[in-house]
Amino acid sequence: MWTICFREFRELMSGFRPLLIAAVLFVVSYYTAQAAELIPDGMGNLSQEEAYVAGMRAALYVFGYLFVFTLSHNVVNKELEARTIRFLVTKASRSAIIYGKTLGTFLFWALLLLLNTILISYTAGTFYLIDYLEFLVFIFYGVTAAVLLSILIPRSAYTMFFGVLAAFALPALSFWSMLSEEWYIAWVKFVTPYYYFQFDLFYMAVPFVIGLLFYSAADRLFQRRDV
Amino acid sequence: MMRIIRTENLIKSFGRERVVDGISLDVYQGELFGFLGRNGAGKSTFINLITDIMKPDSGDVYLFEENFGIDAVKDRIGVLPDYSSFYDQLTGLKHLQFFSRLSGKPATKKRSLEVLEQVGLEEAARWKVGTYSFGMKKKLGVAQALIHDPELLILDEPTSGLDAESVIHMQKLVQELNREGKTIFMTSHNLPEVEKICSRIAIMKEGTIALEGSLKELQQQFQATFMVTIDTGTTLGEEDKARISRGLAEKKRGGAWEDGLLHVETASEDAIPLLVQQLVQLHVPIYGVSVEQPSLEDIFLHEPEQVSDDLYKT
Numbered sequence: 001m002w003t004i005c006f007r008e009f010r011e012l013m014s015g016f017r018p019l020l021i022a023a024v025l026f027v028v029s030y031y032t033a034q035a036a037e038l039i040p041d042g043m044g045n046l047s048q049e050e051a052y053v054a055g056m057r058a059a060l061y062v063f064g065y066l067f068v069f070t071l072s073h074n075v076v077n078k079e080l081e082a083r084t085i086r087f088l089v090t091k092a093s094r095s096a097i098i099y100g101k102t103l104g105t106f107l108f109w110a111l112l113l114l115l116n117t118i119l120i121s122y123t124a125g126t127f128y129l130i131d132y133l134e135f136l137v138f139i140f141y142g143v144t145a146a147v148l149l150s151i152l153i154p155r156s157a158y159t160m161f162f163g164v165l166a167a168f169a170l171p172a173l174s175f176w177s178m179l180s181e182e183w184y185i186a187w188v189k190f191v192t193p194y195y196y197f198q199f200d201l202f203y204m205a206v207p208f209v210i211g212l213l214f215y216s217a218a219d220r221l222f223q224r225r226d227v
Numbered sequence: 228m229m230r231i232i233r234t235e236n237l238i239k240s241f242g243r244e245r246v247v248d249g250i251s252l253d254v255y256q257g258e259l260f261g262f263l264g265r266n267g268a269g270k271s272t273f274i275n276l277i278t279d280i281m282k283p284d285s286g287d288v289y290l291f292e293e294n295f296g297i298d299a300v301k302d303r304i305g306v307l308p309d310y311s312s313f314y315d316q317l318t319g320l321k322h323l324q325f326f327s328r329l330s331g332k333p334a335t336k337k338r339s340l341e342v343l344e345q346v347g348l349e350e351a352a353r354w355k356v357g358t359y360s361f362g363m364k365k366k367l368g369v370a371q372a373l374i375h376d377p378e379l380l381i382l383d384e385p386t387s388g389l390d391a392e393s394v395i396h397m398q399k400l401v402q403e404l405n406r407e408g409k410t411i412f413m414t415s416h417n418l419p420e421v422e423k424i425c426s427r428i429a430i431m432k433e434g435t436i437a438l439e440g441s442l443k444e445l446q447q448q449f450q451a452t453f454m455v456t457i458d459t460g461t462t463l464g465e466e467d468k469a470r471i472s473r474g475l476a477e478k479k480r481g482g483a484w485e486d487g488l489l490h491v492e493t494a495s496e497d498a499i500p501l502l503v504q505q506l507v508q509l510h511v512p513i514y515g516v517s518v519e520q521p522s523l524e525d526i527f528l529h530e531p532e533q534v535s536d537d538l539y540k541t
């Protein structure tokens with residue numbers, strides 16, 4: 001399990017991608033906060049401290065799932081396509097493979113978000129612990145969704161397409177849902193994480209549980225799959 | 228004796244095609260078991276079913292007489308799967324270290340290099356696998372099956388695609404590992420190979436096991452029919468041939484013509500003199516007689532048309 005986890009983590013860490021993502025997150029967070037300060041009275045009634053974390057939140061809203069899905073849409077099916085999975089399943093349990101891959105991907109994001117949160121916290125002069133935990137749940141939801149997608153659809157060309165589609169649809173539909181009373185869209189906000197950000201951390205339990213459901217569906221599907 | 232592999236009525240279909248059609252097989256501790264069949268017989272699918280690569284439609288697999296499923300014993304088996312590949316960017320050595328950690332028995336660099344030497348890859352240990360030839364990948368496949376020192380080796384065509392020298396090396400390695408006490412289950416489509424190294428054999432045909440036993444038992448079980456071919460020269464016309472065929476049919480024999488050659492099947496060697504007498508009574512001009520007994524290989528391993536289509540036509 002740890003072997004798979006570390007391998008996945010290291011693979012994501014390699015190259016320029018983590019630097020690029022970290023840079024985008026930080027730059028967007030920072031300048032959103034700066035922009036907010038320029039407007040008299042801030043954005044709405046945000047304090048200056050809140051402006052920075054609001055900036056990071058905005059960056060995650062817009063780019064978070066896009067990054068998660070472009071990096072991890074093929075976390076499982078790439079190994080199905082390459083046939084490397086056959087060596088893995090003869091050596092480790094199928095659950096351990098899914099667990100390792102999910103955890104490795106999640107740890108990668110947890111580390112990136114931690115770095116960004118620390119940078120933002122340093123700039124703002126206060127540590128955003130609660131917000132960091134909320135970001136973790138947000139990312140966990142995306143990572144488990146990507147793992148599920150990658151098992152549900154065996155072709156990585158398709159998961160790339162559906163992943164990017166989901167990355168745009170999730171925030172778009174969620175915000176529409178928050179603003180609309182129409183029955184056909186109003187429910188969407190309850191099954192995605194965005195809506196719950198406005199409440200206490202406690203409410204993030206809902207997207208976390210949904211993430212767990214994605215994960216267990218991925219595990220179940222993979223148990224039955226011929227590889 | 229412990230049954231290291233036991234399957235009960237294993238069934239697997241792809242679409243409408245039943246590729247493994249109810250196989251029940253026991254492999255005992257210490258055996259070097261050869262699983263033979265022509266291409267497409269379903270050998271690899273059977274191996275995939277017993278190694279968790281594929282899930283059977285129905286039936287059961289028990290390894291090491293264990294009832295808790297294959298996950299409990301994965302660290303005790305080494306598998307060379309068909310149709311698999313490596314990570315092109317990793318070296319052979321790195322693969323072995325990764326795979327051994329994966330099976331929960333991390334190998335030292337020394338151990339990994341030893342195993343690479345065993346399969347004849349010592350020189351390529353630090354090359355990226357992307358640069359390996361087909362044969363080298365096959366050897367690395369055997370190495371990764373060995374790296375965690377498993378009790379059971381399941382090898383799908385370990386010698387196919389290797390050059391002649393490597394084939395012999397691989398056969399010796401397999402025999403040596405077996406002598407060291409490992410149980411080995413291997414597939415092959417090459418009867419001489421299996422005759423040479425295996426202690427017990429099963430022949431798979433169209434999803435089922437057609438024959439099973441030691442080589443000797445197999446040849447006894449397999450009562451081949453004799454094919455008698457009579458050279459009638461060039462004198463017979465179509466009418467004569469038809470008359471002779473009718474005559475044979477009255478005596479409950481099938482005969483097939485191929486120009487001047489008449490092919491007739493008999494169930495045993497003892498029946499051949501009687502057949503010749505009957506042919507004389509039918510005024511068949513006999514210029515020559517030849518008798519052939521198709522081998523196990525002809526029946527089970529060659530492509531079907533080589534045996535049945537021409538010769539067994541009646």
Ligand SMILES: Nc1ncnc2c1ncn2[C@@H]1O[C@H](COP(=O)(O)OP(=O)(O)O)[C@@H](O)[C@H]1O
Binds near residue numbers: 246264270
């Ligand atoms: N994943 C698969 N999907 C569909 N058909 C398959 C699959 N794997 C094998 N087959 C078919 O099953 C049959 C048996 O294949 P296989 O088990 O590889 O035979 P062998 O190893 O004896 O050559 C072949 O007709 C092959 O095309």
Ligand SMILES: [Mg+2]
Binds near residue numbers: 270272309383384
């Ligand atoms: Mg095969």
